[in-house]
Amino acid sequence: xxxxxxxxxxxxAAPELAFDxxxxxxxxxxxxAATIGRGVTGICxxxxxxxxxxxxxxxxLLKPQHGSLHFGHDTLVDTAxxxxxxxxxxxxxxxxxxxxxxxxxxxxxxxxxxxxxxxPGTRRYELRQIAELLDIAPLLDRRPLQxxxxxRQRVALxxxxxxxxxxxxxxxxxxxxxxxxxxxxxxxxxxxxxxTGIPMIYVSHALxxxxxxxxxxxxxxxxRLSGAGATR
Amino acid sequence: MNLTxxxxxxxxxxxxxxxxxxxxxxxxxxxxxxxxxxxxxxxKLLVDALVQLxxxxxxVVPGYLLLLLLGxxxxxxxxxxxxxxxxxxxTWKGAVLASAVMAFPLMVxxxxxxxxxxxxxLEQAASTLGARPWRxxxxxxxxxxxxxxxxxxxxxxxxxxxxFGATMAFVGNIPGETRTLPLAIYSYTHVPGGEAAAxxxxxxxxxxAFVALIASHLITRRTERLLGQFDSRGRDGRA
Numbered sequence: 157x158x159x160x161x162x163x164x165x166x167x168x169a170a171p172e173l174a175f176d177x178x179x180x181x182x183x184x185x186x187x188x189a190a191t192i193g194r195g196v197t198g199i200c201x202x203x204x205x206x207x208x209x210x211x212x213x214x215x216x217l218l219k220p221q222h223g224s225l226h227f228g229h230d231t232l233v234d235t236a237x238x239x240x241x242x243x244x245x246x247x248x249x250x251x252x253x254x255x256x257x258x259x260x261x262x263x264x265x266x267x268x269x270x271x272x273x274x275x276p277g278t279r280r281y282e283l284r285q286i287a288e289l290l291d292i293a294p295l296l297d298r299r300p301l302q303x304x305x306x307x308r309q310r311v312a313l314x315x316x317x318x319x320x321x322x323x324x325x326x327x328x329x330x331x332x333x334x335x336x337x338x339x340x341x342x343x344x345x346x347x348x349x350x351x352t353g354i355p356m357i358y359v360s361h362a363l364x365x366x367x368x369x370x371x372x373x374x375x376x377x378x379x380r381l382s383g384a385g386a387t388r
Numbered sequence: 389m390n391l392t393x394x395x396x397x398x399x400x401x402x403x404x405x406x407x408x409x410x411x412x413x414x415x416x417x418x419x420x421x422x423x424x425x426x427x428x429x430x431x432k433l434l435v436d437a438l439v440q441l442x443x444x445x446x447x448v449v450p451g452y453l454l455l456l457l458l459g460x461x462x463x464x465x466x467x468x469x470x471x472x473x474x475x476x477x478x479t480w481k482g483a484v485l486a487s488a489v490m491a492f493p494l495m496v497x498x499x500x501x502x503x504x505x506x507x508x509x510l511e512q513a514a515s516t517l518g519a520r521p522w523r524x525x526x527x528x529x530x531x532x533x534x535x536x537x538x539x540x541x542x543x544x545x546x547x548x549x550x551x552f553g554a555t556m557a558f559v560g561n562i563p564g565e566t567r568t569l570p571l572a573i574y575s576y577t578h579v580p581g582g583e584a585a586a587x588x589x590x591x592x593x594x595x596x597a598f599v600a601l602i603a604s605h606l607i608t609r610r611t612e613r614l615l616g617q618f619d620s621r622g623r624d625g626r627a
Contacts, residue, residue, distance in 0.1 A: 217512050243515040244524075250516040256509050260531045260615040269527075270517030319517050 171228025173323060173355070177213050178222040186210055188381035189223075190374060196349050196356045198370030199381075200363055206379040207359045208253075211327050214357065215250045216243035227322065249321030249354075253328045255312035257300035263311050264296040270319030280320040280352075289351065290314045290344055306337035310344060317348065324348075324356040330365060338365070345369055395589060397564055398572035401480060405555075405568055406548035409487035410495075413544045417495030418537065422529075424496070425503035443493045447553025450489050454558040458482070482559040483566050487548035494543040502536025503529070532615060535608045542604035546597055569593055 176189035186206040201207045212218040214225065216232065219240055225233035227248075232241040243250075249270075257266050267283060287293040290310045300308060309329055316324060326345075330338045342365065349356065349369060360366050366373055374383040391399070424436055442450050458465040459477040468474040476482035506529060514524040530537075552570040559566040561575060573589045576582030 215516055217516070243512070244518050244520050246516075247518065248516065250513070252509055252513060256507070256513040258510060258514070258528060269514065269519075273518040315517065 171230075171322070173214070173225075173227050173357075175214065175225040175233070176223045177210075177220040177225060177233070179209065179213055179218060179220040181209075184209075184379060186213065186376075186379040188213075188376070188379075190381055192355070192357065192372075194353075194355050195371035196358055196369050198366030198373040199357060199359045199376055200361065200366050200373055201376035202361060205376045207361070207376045208327050209379075210376060210381070211250070211325050211357065211359050214323075215248055215325055216241060216246045217250075247319075247321060248323045248325055249316030249319050250325045251309070251312050251316050251327065251329045254332050255300070255308040257303075257308055257311055257315070259300050261300075262296070263292065263298050263300065263303070266300065266311060267292075267296075267315050267318055269315060274320060278320060279318075281318055283318065286314045286318050289317075289347060304337075305333050306340050309333065309337075309341055313344065313348065317352065317354075321354060324354045326356060326358045328360050329358075331360065331362070342368055391588065391592075392585065394563065395572065395585060398567055398569050398589065399592065401483075401564075401567065402549050402569040405480060405483045405487050405551075406545050408484040409491055409548040409551075410541060410545045412484065412488040413492050413495040414537075414541060417492060417540060417544070418499055418530075421496045421499035421540075422503055422525075425500045439496050440493050442490050442554075447490060447551075448557045451486055451554030451557025454482075454486060454489065454554065458485070458558075476559075478559050478562060478566065480559070480565055483551075483555050483568060486554040486558045487551040490551050490554050491544040491547040494547050495540040498536040498540040498543070499533060500536075502533035505536075506532045534615060535611045538607050538611055539604055542600055542607070546600040546604075549596060549600070550593065 172191055172193050174191045177186070179186045184206070186209045188206075188210050199207050199210065209218065213220055220233060220235065222235050223233060224231065224235070227246075230241075231239060232246055233239065257263075258269065261269070264283070267286065271279060271281075271283070283296075284293075287296065290313060292307065292310050292314055295303060295307055295311065300311070303311065313329070329345075330341055333341065345358075346369060348354070356369075358366060358369055372383070374381055420439065424432065424439075455477060456462050458468070460466060460469055460475060462477075465475075465477060468476070474481075476485055510532070511524050511528050514528045515521070519527065549568075550570055551568070552574070555566065555568060556571060556574075561567050561571045567575065569589055569592070573586050573593070576586035576589065
C-alpha cells in the first residue's frame with residue numbers, strides 16, 4: 157500500500173465535491189446542497205429519508221431534474237446547460253448494501269472488472285495489494301455464492317478500490333451483516349481510509365459506524381440535507 | 389432408420405428451415421425482449437400482444453396474412469420482387485419466414501422473463517466500474533440472461549421443426565422446396581400405401597422433439613450452474 161507521506165499528499169490534493177441537486181420521483185423529493193472535502197463524510201438518516209437516492213445522484217445512476225454537481229474542476233451535472241456525465245464516465249467507486257457481486261464471475265474476475273478498464277498507467281493498486289489489505293487472497297477462485305456476507309462485502313470493497321476511484325461511495329455497506337461481521341469489516345474500512353487517502357462518502361443509518369469512520373457528518377431527513385458542509 | 393430419398397429431403401429441409409428461422413428470431417427476439425422488459429412506452433401492451441398473437445391464432449391465419457402481404461401480388465411481395473428479385477411465396481425462404489413468425493413468441497417470452505429477473509443493480513455496479521452501456525449488456529446482462537436465451541433458442545428451433553399451418557398457407561406443399569417434415573407426414577397420410585412412411589417420419593419427429601427438449605433442459609441447467617445461479621450445495625448456494 158502507499159507510503160504515509162503519499163497518502164497525506166493524496167488527501168491534501170483530494171478535490172472537493174460540490175453539489176446542489178433536486179430530484180423528484182412521485183411524491184418524494186430529494187433536495188440537497190453541500191461542499192464536501194477530503195476524508196470520510198458520513199451521511200446519516202432514517203430509512204426512506206433519501207440517503208441512497210442522494211448517493212445514486214452523486215454516482216450518476218440517477219439524473220436530477222435541477223441542479224449542478226462539480227468534482228474539483230469537473231462539471232459532472234449542470235442541468236441549466238443540459239450537461240450530465242453518466243456513471244461510467246465519473247470514475248467514482250460505489251459499494252452497494254449487499255455487495256452486488258457478479259454471480260457469473262469468479263471473485264478474481266469481479267475484483268478485476270473495473271481494473272481491466274483502466275489505462276495501465278492510471279492503475280493505483282494491484283490485485284495482490286488489495287487482496288492483502290482486505291484479507292481476501294484465499295477467496296480469489298471462488299464464486300460469489302460460495303462467500304459469506306462479510307467476505308462478499310470485502311470483495312465488493314476491493315472491486316471498487318481496484319478501479320482506483322476518485323471518490324468512494326459506500327451505501328450502507330454493513331447493514332445486511334450481523335454485529336460480529338460488522339466489527340470485522342469496520343477495521344478494514346478504517347484501513348482503507350488511512351492507507352489510500354481516497355475521499356469517501358459513507359451512508360448509514362447506524363450512527364456508531366459513522367462516528368467510528370467519519371470526519372464530518374451530514375444528516376438527511378425527508379430528502380433534505382443538513383449539517384457541517386451542507387450549504388442549504 | 390431406413391428413410392427414402394424423399395424422406396431424407398423432408399428432414400434436411402425441415403432442419404434448414406428451423407436453423408434459419410432460429411437465426412432470424414435470435415437477435416430480433418433478444419432486442420425486442422430487452423425493449424419490452426426494460427422500457428416503458430405508449431402502446432407497450434399492444435406490442436406485447438402483437439408478439440404473442442401467433443401463439444393464439446389458428447396457424448393458418450398468419451400464413452394467409454403473409455400470403456396477402458408477401459405473395460407476388462401482395463404490396464410488399466410485389467415490391468420485393470420488382471426491386472430485389474426476391475420471391476418468398478412458395479419457396480423455402482418463405483417457409484423460413486412463416487416458421488420464424490410462428491416461433492417468435494417462444495423466443496421473446498423466456499428471454500423477456502430472463503431480462504426481468506436480473507437485478508438491475510448488478511448493471512449499475514458495472515457502470516460505476518467504468519463499463520459503458522453496450523459493455524454492461526455484453527458482460528453482465530447477456531450472460532445472466534443466458535439460460536432464458538438458450539431455452540428460447542431451443543424452443544424456437546423445435547417449434548420451427550414442427551411448423552405446419554402457416555407454412556402450408558404461405559408456401560404450399562412442394563416436394564423438395566417447401567415440403568418439410570410435418571407436410572411430408574400430412575402428404576403420406578393422404579396417399580394409398582403411405583402409412584409406413586408417415587409412421588417413420590412421425591417417429592423421427594417425436595425423437596427430434598425429445599432430443600431438443602432434453603438438450604434444452606440439460607444446457608439450461610448447466611448454464612445456470614456456470615453462472616453461479618446454482619451450486620453443488622443447493623438452489624441458493626446455502627449448505
